[in-house]
Amino acid sequence: MTMSMDKTLEVLNSMVDDRVIETYVIAGAVAALLYIEPTVTEDLDIMITFSSPSPGGLVTLGEIVPYLKERGYDRWEKEGLLIEGWPVQFLPASDALDVEALQEAEEITEDFGSGRPITTRVLAAHHLAAIAIRTGRYKDHARVIAFFEADVVSVDHLRDVVRRHGLEVKWQEFLEKTGHADVLDLNSNP
Known part of the structure; x- marks a missing residue:
């Protein structure tokens, strides 16, 4: 990876601490990097669940966007919200496979380019x-x-x-x- 991801993950960890989202897990190409040779990716796919469901069970990013905007993250790039240089796509767990994958994700502590360890979760x-x-x-x-x-x-x-x-x-x-x-x-x- 050419760009450090540590600050982006710190923001995501804060979202969990502040109960904006219940939990998250790194998915997609970035998660695959932990297992296989690097491929080109321009964004960070984050699968999430919410602390409190939206009215009527509707899955929206309603709390995420204002939370991040308040912290200065209000620029969209491609399909993601730009957080510390990474366009982040928030993907709500949408079916039983997603929920299972999120629940059984592996917690890892890695240096994501900054020289200091960050704890996060990644899909198996x-x-x-x-x-x-x-x-x-x-x-x-x-x-x-x-x-x-x-x-x-x-x-x-x-x-x-x-x-x-x-x-x-x-x-x-x-x-x-x-x-x-x-x-x-x-x-x-x-």
């Missing part, structure tokens, strides 16, 4: 792979293949997640589009 490799399979874009398929090639995803964990979250059709689409070997062998007994 098998959940990153499952979400990439569900999303199904070319870059997501490439990420799944990179996970397999680097041997960083547990095939057993991924098979379980794919089955429990009904991603069998998406897995077949991945196989057809990539020609990858069927390492999950979903036709075998659970």
Whole structure:
């Protein structure tokens, strides 16, 4: 990574401390960097849950934008709100797979370019792979293949997640589009 992420993560940690969001986890390409070779990314995907649900159960960024604006973060770049040089996309956990991935995320303490450790949470490799399979874009398929090639995803964990979250059709689409070997062998007994 060319740009330090520590200050961005400190702002996100403050959002949890101030109860603007319940929790967050690093997702997407930045999370994948902890497991596989770097890929180009211009933003930071953050999966979140809220401390208090919005009226009527509607998922909005209603509290996030004013909170960040009050702290001087009111510029949008691409699809993200610019926080300490990183465009941050806030992605509310939207289904059972997202919620499970967020709940089972790994807490890490890393130097994100500043020379001092920052504690944060990141999605586990098998959940990153499952979400990439569900999303199904070319870059997501490439990420799944990179996970397999680097041997960083547990095939057993991924098979379980794919089955429990009904991603069998998406897995077949991945196989057809990539020609990858069927390492999950979903036709075998659970």
